[in-house]
Amino acid sequence: MPNKKPLVVVTRKLPDVVETRMRELFDTRLNVSDKPLTQAELAEAMRTADVLVPTVTDRIDSGLIAQAGANMKLIANFGNGVDNIDVTSALRRGITVTNTPGVLTDDTADMTMALILAVARRIAEGARIIPYGEWAGWSPTWMLGHRITGKRLGIVGMGRIGQALAARAKAFGLSIHYHNRRRVAQAVEERLEATYWDSLDQMLARMDIVSVNCPHTPATYHLLSARRLKYLRPHAIVVNTARGEVIDENALVRMLEADELAGAGLDVFEHEPAVSPKLVKLAKAGKVTLLPHMSSATIEGRIDMGEKVIINVKTFMDGHRPPDRVLPSML
Numbered sequence: 001m002p003n004k005k006p007l008v009v010v011t012r013k014l015p016d017v018v019e020t021r022m023r024e025l026f027d028t029r030l031n032v033s034d035k036p037l038t039q040a041e042l043a044e045a046m047r048t049a050d051v052l053v054p055t056v057t058d059r060i061d062s063g064l065i066a067q068a069g070a071n072m073k074l075i076a077n078f079g080n081g082v083d084n085i086d087v088t089s090a091l092r093r094g095i096t097v098t099n100t101p102g103v104l105t106d107d108t109a110d111m112t113m114a115l116i117l118a119v120a121r122r123i124a125e126g127a128r129i130i131p132y133g134e135w136a137g138w139s140p141t142w143m144l145g146h147r148i149t150g151k152r153l154g155i156v157g158m159g160r161i162g163q164a165l166a167a168r169a170k171a172f173g174l175s176i177h178y179h180n181r182r183r184v185a186q187a188v189e190e191r192l193e194a195t196y197w198d199s200l201d202q203m204l205a206r207m208d209i210v211s212v213n214c215p216h217t218p219a220t221y222h223l224l225s226a227r228r229l230k231y232l233r234p235h236a237i238v239v240n241t242a243r244g245e246v247i248d249e250n251a252l253v254r255m256l257e258a259d260e261l262a263g264a265g266l267d268v269f270e271h272e273p274a275v276s277p278k279l280v281k282l283a284k285a286g287k288v289t290l291l292p293h294m295s296s297a298t299i300e301g302r303i304d305m306g307e308k309v310i311i312n313v314k315t316f317m318d319g320h321r322p323p324d325r326v327l328p329s330m331l
């Protein structure tokens, strides 16, 4: 590379420490207002920049990639999931794509556990009682939830986050079951005391709690389809901190409304940031706990994600292979 610093366009406001470091290293164009870029603004960035740093809220589709200028060489996603990017089109055009795996594993697993507890133990419902002046005092049969100890947890997607959830859930006394594209190593299964289910359908039919922890890819779109959700028993709860698209949200809502499921804890939605009014109604009725896509939202995690982006950009610009390349086999 000549001495000229690469032009890096960052689409959203990042932690100050990350932005400062990026400005030191690159010719960085920040978004201090944090207002999401329009498709036209993204296209302009694709035409002019060397590197784009998008987030989950930016749709980097094939149309946008087709407009990439000659300088555009790297899309360094600030995020783990890359379903916001048409990676195949990018790679075909010679644009490298990287993400930020590993650094949001624990935070996401923590929040998944929190959602399991929130739904089973009615935490969101209970937390509203005192601030709204609705507490008349203790009663032995009031606000009863369900014990999680001894229950069966089925994890759909046993990657980093699935395994981190399993370790937490095991400590809470849940028995661990999982379905994954590939069976994990025996040592991992033994450590987590995890039972592998080749058939997702059969696993769903036997679980008390199901957690979605797989990425959204063409193969996992509506993996929990209307047909599959029907395998769940009426006392089961479903938790999703991965991507809304993995569950057929309409089918989930129908089953919750019909009491064919006991509850759900959702941090992600099929049409974010829009959330189905029916889900909102179910939340008001205490049947579901809804969070605004905040499972990985810790300051430590965001700084680590930024650090990963910086390492990916810097390594790439120095002519080396960036550590977190997204490869076709991962899609």
Ligand code: 8YV
Binding pocket: 054, 055, 056, 057, 078, 079, 080, 081, 082, 104, 242, 295, 296, 297
């Ligand atoms: C991030 C996420 O907040 O990294 C991911 O895949 O879903 C989130 O937790 C988001 O992607 C940031 O772009």
